[in-house]
Amino acid sequence: MRRKPLRIQDLISDHGKTLGLFVDCPQEGMNKNISVPEIQRPGLSLTGYVKRKFNKRILLFGRIELEYLRDLASERRKERLEDVVTKDNPAVIVARGQRPPKELKEICQKLKIPLLRSGEKTMTLMSQLTLILSEVFSPIETVHGTLVEVFGIGVLIQGDSSVGKSEAALGLIERGHRLVSDDVVHLRKKDNRYLEGTGPELTRHLLEIRGIGIINIAHLYGAVSIRQSVRVEMIMDLEEWNDDHYYDRVGLEEKFKEILNLHIPSYVLPVKPGREVALLIETTVLNHRLKEMGYHSAKEFNIKLLETIAKRQRKGRLNVG
Structure with a gap:
């Protein structure tokens, strides 16, 4: 059975209420397809330790990531975000009702990536999203x-x-x-x-x-x-x-x-x-x-049958003896 592609627009219309999702910006990227069922938190990548890009995954920013970014100078913040966010990311989500940095907004607008926000706790949102995507992508x-x-x-x-x-x-x-x-x-x-x-x-x-x-x-x-x-x-x-x-x-x-x-x-x-x-x-x-x-x-039954046969065989040998 062929699986229908899941767009960001579909995710919001079908599960937006459950996940507490709403669109911050921009609107033109809403038709992007979600092609893998994984959610990625940037974590250490924001420190400049970028070993690999998470191109096709939805990026999820929690309070820890945003607090770290706020401590950086604007230019450095922009550099670190450009290292992490790519045009192939289907969406960026900011959790816990946090306000996204203007540099993140600018990058999402430039790359036409939907920037979404949610009031849910980061781990709760990640668990719910993982369950939804696992359901969609399961064979x-x-x-x-x-x-x-x-x-x-x-x-x-x-x-x-x-x-x-x-x-x-x-x-x-x-x-x-x-x-x-x-x-x-x-x-x-x-x-x-x-x-x-x-x-x-x-x-x-x-x-x-x-x-x-x-x-x-x-x-x-x-x-x-x-x-x-x-x-x-x-x-x-x-x-x-x-x-x-x-x-x-x-x-x-x-x-x-x-x-x-x-x-x-x-x-x-x-x-x-x-x-x-x-x-x-x-x-x-x-x-x-x-x-x-x-x-x-x-x-x-088979064990009992074999035991019965073995008993009869032993009894038969004794009688012959």
């Missing part, structure tokens, strides 16, 4: 399937068309679980550790059932039956029952699917008339949760 993949929350775990139901994904989701909703998205699921990589799934705004809370049509889950079952997003912790692959296919009957083999370089536990569930798919998905989720807690039913 996204769009997949076909139905995403539901079952016992607090995000389950992505996948499979061929008409295999019964939406019907399975409806059965789960009837049992008190929650729908996130049907048909199209956007997966976003968060903190390089996990996937968060959500749905398109257009089809949010809608479920398509063949023979019935499109139904609005929020209207039919209430707000308790839906949620906007969920952490995706397992994938359930539905497939038509095939008598010639071998299906794992013990559960010792663990499978994973790779999405955005993350390995998500995956389970295959063969479906045929008479099998209650919603109940089977619930059972798989509970069993998965037990595994996460350290108890593996199949491994426990």
Whole structure:
């Protein structure tokens, strides 16, 4: 999924109120694109120790930087700021309600870089900006399937068309679980550790059932039956029952699917008339949760089976002796 560029204007219109941001000057640089998700405080660079330029990052000036600059003579202040601020910086932000030095204003006007101000504390503002930019720049993949929350775990139901994904989701909703998205699921990589799934705004809370049509889950079952997003912790692959296919009957083999370089536990569930798919998905989720807690039913069974076989073999040798 292609990510829409984030402009300074977008940052202010979407998050300006939360961040307490307002524009000081100039207006013509508001269409500059933010191309990296990092925020940079000038720090030691203002002392003349400039080992590298932070060209594409938003520069954030806090009280410490501004107090240091005020102690410098005007000419020296201008030199130090010119060493730090470049035309490739998408914006300069002054935090804590501080008034920016006139030299900083002049440089921003000359380079057509938006100079923004905020009343927020410097570290608070930096943390909030980092979270917002991490969200915007995190990798996204769009997949076909139905995403539901079952016992607090995000389950992505996948499979061929008409295999019964939406019907399975409806059965789960009837049992008190929650729908996130049907048909199209956007997966976003968060903190390089996990996937968060959500749905398109257009089809949010809608479920398509063949023979019935499109139904609005929020209207039919209430707000308790839906949620906007969920952490995706397992994938359930539905497939038509095939008598010639071998299906794992013990559960010792663990499978994973790779999405955005993350390995998500995956389970295959063969479906045929008479099998209650919603109940089977619930059972798989509970069993998965037990595994996460350290108890593996199949491994426990296998250990007991091997112990029983070993006992019988020892008993057989004793009888022969």
